[in-house]
Amino acid sequence: MPRRGDGAQLRMPLGTLDRSPPPFFKQGPSALSKLMVCSTLALFLMVADARFRIAQPVRAAVATILFPVEWLAMRPVLGLRFVAGYFESLASAQAGEAAARQRLAQLSLRANQVEQLEVENRRLRKLLELRDRLGAPARAAEVLYDAADPYSRKVILDAGLAQGIQPGSPVLDELGVLGQVTRVHPLVSEVTLVIDREQAIPVLNARTGARSVAYGDPSGQGGTLELRFMAGNADVQPGDLLTTSGVDGVYPPGLPVARVSKVDRRQDSAFARIECTPQALVQGARHVMVLTPLGSEGPQRPAVPEDATAGARKGQRK
Amino acid sequence: MIMRPGQQLLLPANPVFIWGSLLLALLANMVPLGRTPWLPDLLALALVFWSVHQPLRVGIVAAFLFGLAMDVHETGLLGQHALAYTALSYFAITIHRRLLWFSVPSQALQVLPLFIAAHAIQLAVRMMAGGSFPGGSLLLAPVIESLLWPLISIILLAPQRRAPDPDENRPL
Numbered sequence: 395m396p397r398r399g400d401g402a403q404l405r406m407p408l409g410t411l412d413r414s415p416p417p418f419f420k421q422g423p424s425a426l427s428k429l430m431v432c433s434t435l436a437l438f439l440m441v442a443d444a445r446f447r448i449a450q451p452v453r454a455a456v457a458t459i460l461f462p463v464e465w466l467a468m469r470p471v472l473g474l475r476f477v478a479g480y481f482e483s484l485a486s487a488q489a490g491e492a493a494a495r496q497r498l499a500q501l502s503l504r505a506n507q508v509e510q511l512e513v514e515n516r517r518l519r520k521l522l523e524l525r526d527r528l529g530a531p532a533r534a535a536e537v538l539y540d541a542a543d544p545y546s547r548k549v550i551l552d553a554g555l556a557q558g559i560q561p562g563s564p565v566l567d568e569l570g571v572l573g574q575v576t577r578v579h580p581l582v583s584e585v586t587l588v589i590d591r592e593q594a595i596p597v598l599n600a601r602t603g604a605r606s607v608a609y610g611d612p613s614g615q616g617g618t619l620e621l622r623f624m625a626g627n628a629d630v631q632p633g634d635l636l637t638t639s640g641v642d643g644v645y646p647p648g649l650p651v652a653r654v655s656k657v658d659r660r661q662d663s664a665f666a667r668i669e670c671t672p673q674a675l676v677q678g679a680r681h682v683m684v685l686t687p688l689g690s691e692g693p694q695r696p697a698v699p700e701d702a703t704a705g706a707r708k709g710q711r712k
Numbered sequence: 713m714i715m716r717p718g719q720q721l722l723l724p725a726n727p728v729f730i731w732g733s734l735l736l737a738l739l740a741n742m743v744p745l746g747r748t749p750w751l752p753d754l755l756a757l758a759l760v761f762w763s764v765h766q767p768l769r770v771g772i773v774a775a776f777l778f779g780l781a782m783d784v785h786e787t788g789l790l791g792q793h794a795l796a797y798t799a800l801s802y803f804a805i806t807i808h809r810r811l812l813w814f815s816v817p818s819q820a821l822q823v824l825p826l827f828i829a830a831h832a833i834q835l836a837v838r839m840m841a842g843g844s845f846p847g848g849s850l851l852l853a854p855v856i857e858s859l860l861w862p863l864i865s866i867i868l869l870a871p872q873r874r875a876p877d878p879d880e881n882r883p884l
Contacts (some may be wrong), residue, residue, distance in 0.1 A: 538744070545844060
């Protein structure tokens with residue numbers, strides 16, 4: 395019986411042990427200095443991204459490199475979705491189809507009236523010499539997945555720069571305003587939902603005509619919107635529909651945004667706390683429309699008189 | 713060289729396997745499962761594992777680059793994951809000589825503070841940048857990550873535990 399130590403080690407081929415002496419001279423920079431450099435770079439990127447918005451080229455480059463990995467990672471989820479859709483029972487599919495047909499009938503009634511109303515409206519507007527209301531060009535897109543970031547509320551669309559999506563475009567689903575495109579990558583784009591904490595949207599109370607701004611509030615169940623700075627005695631009731639007001643030059647006017655769900659008038663505060671439920675499917679939208687922001691092809695500005703512009707230029711020169 | 717009592721002699725690690733496992737962890741992190749703050753960050757786990765076992769191959773710069781990729785994918789603040797992974801990798805390299813002297817379950821207990829620190833860094837950064845609080849289930853993520861440590865130790869060390877001279881009785 396061979397003793398341990400001589401036979402076993404001698405028979406072992408070279409290079410089979412994970413034990414190599416650490417390099418003596420080629421040490422490279424120390425771990426602490428690497429930590430310093432990398433964390434400084436990370437902090438710089440954060441500031442550049444959050445405050446100055448200049449990190450977009452880095453983001454677009456990394457997103458393009460990552461696209462094949464993301465595409466591959468999406469396959470299992472898309473496969474599951476396909477299988478689930480395939481095995482959905484016939485009854486529920488038929489019920490869905492009946493509901494869709496009913497809704498289509500209702501909508502077609504309205505749509506036919508809209509044709510006539512639009513003609514009438516155009517004539518009346520011409521009579522009053524008002525500017526024509528703009529119909530924003532739109533394109534369809536599909537929501538790929540919810541962004542995994544738990545600190546914000548965003549979704550990823552399957553269209554990007556290559557499909558002509560512009561940053562700032564409003565995004566709608568079949569029920570209302572879903573959000574706004576905030577970043578555009580070459581092949582995908584990011585949509586910030588209306589319930590995101592940083593998203594605000596100018597709205598108009600369809601019942602009273604009062605304008606205000608709705609802020610996202612993701613903390614409520616499923617995400618809500620909040621009308622801030624409305625006076626405690628403002629005329630707002632639960633059930634009021636809020637539509638886009640169009641004063642921002644981004645959203646076309648008249649799109650449904652949210653419905654007021656709760657009005658809390660407090661004694662100790664000058665403002666009421668008004669909670670609204672979004673109309674769009676912020677949790678599970680699949681097919682959406684991306685509009686072109688109005689600002690890019692907004693109405694022509696009124697012609698400024700010659701001497702007025704000259705005066706302004708003179709003022710600038712001083 | 714000082715050997716730990718009961719230490720196995722391992723085969724050299726294959727660089728292709730190391731980087732492949734990191735890429736696979738990145739892929740697993742990118743599977744779109746919606747907004748679930750309690751899901752364990754498999755990439756962080758793999759980065760800590762290789763920073764502990766192969767600190768000369770996988771280090772802070774690699775962690776930073778993988779963090780950047782996660783940031784772009786999650787659409788969060790650029791640099792948030794990069795900072796967290798950089799710190800994670802640095803702490804892992806700091807404790808790597810001590811950690812391997814312990815049994816695997818107590819290793820899991822010792823890497824728990826690392827994962828807590830990584831999530832705390834991200835939470836602090838996002839709260840300062842004005843994000844919304846993701847909810848208390850975020851606390852589960854580091855615990856699950858540390859519970860996965862024994863599992864990942866078995867899986868990622870398996871290729872190094874093969875026999876050096878495979879024959880027909882020992883094909884692996």
